[in-house]
Amino acid sequence: MELADFKDLVFEKAKRAGFTDYEIYYEKGNAFLAKIYNGEVKEFKNAKSAGLSFRGNYNGKTGYSYTAKIDADAAEFLIESAKSGAAVIDEEKETIYAGSEKYIQLEDEKVSEMPAAEKIEKAKVMEKAAYGEDARIKQVPHAAVGNSEGEIHIFNSAGLNLSRKSNIAYAYVYAQAEENSQTKMGWDIFAGKDFTGFDEVGLAKKAVKNAVVMLGARDVKTGKYPVIFENKIAADLIAVYSGIFFAENVQKGFSLLGGKIGEKIASDIFTLNDYALCDKSLSQIPFDSEGVAAYNKAVIKNGILETYLYNLKSAARDNTVSTGNGFKGSYKSPVTTACLNFFVSPGETTEDELLEKMVDGIYVNGLAGLHSGTNAVSGDFSLKADGFIVQGGKISYPIEQFTVAGNFYELIKNIKGIADNLFFDLPGGGGTFGSPSLYVGEVKVSGGE
C-alpha cells in the first residue's frame, strides 16, 4: 500500500473511532556499511527500512502506536492500540500543531554518490595504511566506510504537511598498538554530507598516532589536578548532561536548574548554544518532530541561564512557546525533548595556549563509562579516563587506569579557559553535540600509583 493511501485510511478510521486530532509521523532510511578485516570484506550491510507512528487525542488524552508494516491490519492495530493507550493516560492531551509561520528553507543538497566497490576499496586502503604506518600496530579491528540517508514526513489533522531529508557519509578506523605487553587503542573518524574531502590514508595515520602516543602510559597518583578536556571528550560530557536544560525535566524536578533563569550558573566565559543551523555541524534542522520551526538560540550566555528547551507541552505548562525542541528518538518513540546543534562557543586561544595557561595538570583525551558513571540528576560523575600529564605547559607523558570525578554544575562554574577548536560529534538521537577543548580547573583524580 502507498503511504498516501495508508494515511487516508488511518485518518478516516481515526475520525470514525472518535479521535479529535491525529497525526502520522513517517520515517524512511537507507544505510550502507562496509567493514574490512585483514584485507577482506568482513561485513557488508545494505539496509532499507521504513515505519510510521500514529498519535491521536481521544477523550482529551493522547495515545501512541506505531508499525513497520503498512497494510489494512496495521491501520486497525494503530487505531485500536492508540485508543487503549489513551485510556490509561493521566496527563493533558498533546497539541497536534498546525504549523509555524516560517521555516528555514534548506537548499537542495547536491550529494555525490560513490559506488559500493569504491567505498570498499577506500576501507581496504585505510586498513593497509594503518598497518604500514607503524610496526607496533598489531591489529586494525575496525576499518569501515558507510553512508546513510533518511527522510521524515509529518501529516496531521490540523493540516500540517512537512518533510525533510538528511544524508551522512562517514568512515572510521581503529588501530591497536602493542609494546612491552601494553595494548592501546586509537581511532579517528571522518564525517561529511558525502565523501568529498575524505582522506583515507590521513585518517589511518591519525588513528595510528592516537594509539601509539598512549604507549608507555603510566599510573598516576591520586589527588586534585587542574584538567583540560579534549574537545571530543568535552562534547560527550555536554551531551550526557544536556537533559538538565530540558523544561520537562525542570518541571518534574529532575534538574537542579529550576528557577534559575536569568541567574549566573556558569563561568563568565561560558556560552552554550542550541542552533538549527551551524557551519561545522552536519545537522540542519528546520523543524522538530512536532512540526515547530527550529531556530538559533543561546541557552547559557556568558554564564547566565537564558532559557530552557521546550516542546509544545512543556511550553504550555510554563505559559510560554515551544523552542522547537520537541523530538522523537525514532518514529517509535513518543515526543520528548532533544537538542538541535548543542555546542559550547569556541574561545580565541589555541589548545597549545590553553596548555600553557594550565602549566601543570592533566589533559584528558578519553572517557569511558559515560552511560554508567554519570548521574544526570545530581550532576555527579566519576569516569574512567585516559590522558597525559602536562608539565610546564607542555604534554609530557601518557597516563592510564585513573578516574576523574566531579560535578557538572560545579564544572561549568569553574571553567578557566576555552580553546578555539570547536568539534561536533556525529548527529545522534538526542541531538548533535559540540565543544572546543575546555580547561575546567581542579578535578579529583584517582589513580593506581
Place this chain on the structure above:
Amino acid sequence: MISKNLIHDVLTAALSTGGDFAEVFLESTVRNSVSVVNGICEKSVSGMDYGAGIRIFNGLGAVYVYTNDLGAENFIKIAKEAAAAVSKVNALNTVKGFINTEIQNRHKVVVMPDSSQKREVVEILKRSHAASMEYNPLVTQTSGGYADVVSNILIANSNGLWAQDLRVRSRASFAAVASNESEKQTASLGPGACRGFEFVQGLNPYKIGREIAETAVTMLKAKEAPGGKMCVVIENGFGGVIFHEASGHSLEATSVAKNASVFCGKMGEKIASDKVTAIDDATLANEFGSINIDDEGEITRRNVLIENGILKSYMVDKLNGKRMNAESTASARRESYKYAPTSRMTNTFIAPGTDSQNGIISSVDYGLYAKKMGGGSVTPATGEFNFAVVEGYMIRGGKIAEPVRGATLIGKGSDVLLNIDMVADNLELAQGVCGSESGSVPVNVGQPMIRVKEITVGGKE
C-alpha cells in the same frame, strides 16, 4: 508466518553468486510500554515491528541486508542485491530441504501480554510511587516504566535449518529521587523475566517503592567516596556486572576471533583465581537472558566459561567460529532483524563458592562494600573496564560503616579475575540490557558476594 517456498527462493537468490551459506532471520514483534512519572501516567505506546535480515557467508566475511517489505518480489530482489556483493567465485551451493528444529520451550507463559492490561500495570507503578513518597519526605520524585515484548521469530538457512520460536518478555522499572537543597540522588530497580503478565502481577510494588526510597535517602546523606586502591567487597545480584564487563565481553568470539581480546590463546590456562567458576547459561527457566534457540537457530546450552580459574570455553557464533576454527556454542544474538548476529552473553554469572558473607566482611580492615552496582563498559582489546557503585559503604575494622557515594571501580579484567580471593554462597541474578555490535539484548548478570583483594576506586575525596 511466511511460506517455505518463498524462503527457499530467497535463500537460492542469496546463493546465486557463489556464497558459502545463506540465512534468513524474520521477526514479527508486538510491544507495549507505559511510563508513569511522579505518579502520573504520561506515555503509553504500542507497536508492531516486522522485517527480515538476509546474511550470506563469503569466505570469512559476511554480507547482511534487511528490509521490512517482505512481499515476494522485493524480498527476492533484496536477496539478489546482497548476492551481488559476494566477491568469491565458488561452485554454486544449493539450498537443502528444510527440516523443522524441535524446540523444547523452557519458559512457560501463564498470561500473554496484551495492551488491555495497561490499566493494571499503571496501578502497580502508581503503588510503588506512593510507597516511595510515603517512606520519607526527602523523596521528591519517582518514575516508573513497563515494557513487554512478544516476538515471533523464524530462522532458516541453506543447510536446511528451519527454526521457529515465540519469545515473551516483561520488565518493569522503578526509580526514586531524594533531594535536599542542593543535591539529588537516584536509586532504581528493573526486574524482568521471560514471562507474561503474571510477572508484573507478582511484583510487590510497596516493597520495591520503599527499598529504592531507602537507598536514595541513604545516598543523599552519604559522603563522597574516597579514591585510590583498596579492597572491595561486591554484593550479589547486579554486582555480577563486574564479571560481565571485566571478563564476559572479552570471552565473546566477537573480540576473540579478531585477536582483540586479552584472553586470546589462553584456552586451558589459568586466567582467574581458583575460587572463580563462571557460567553462561541461556537455558535457565524464565530468566531474563534466556532463549530456547540462539539467533542462528541453534538450541541453547549451559556453557562453563571458567572452571576453578581455568579458561574452558569462549562464547562462539557460527561466523566467528569459522574465523577461529571453533564450534558454535549457541551464543549468537541480535537485537532485531536490523542486526547481523554475533556472539553475546545470556545469563552470565559467577558460581557460588564456600565463603560466608560475614566471613568476607569481617576479613576486611579498610575497604569498600559495594552493595548495589550500576552499569559499566569495557574495551575488550585491553580489558580495561569501569563501572559505577550506586550504593556503597566503607568497611572499617571488619564492619560495615558509613555510606559513601559517587564511587567508580576501574581495572583490567585479567587482573581483577586473579584478585577475586573470596566467593560466598548467596548467588543471585539481576536483569540488564547489554549493548554491543549486534545491538541491545536482554541479559542477566549475577554472582554471590565476592571479595576483590585490590582494585582502583574512583571517588571525589
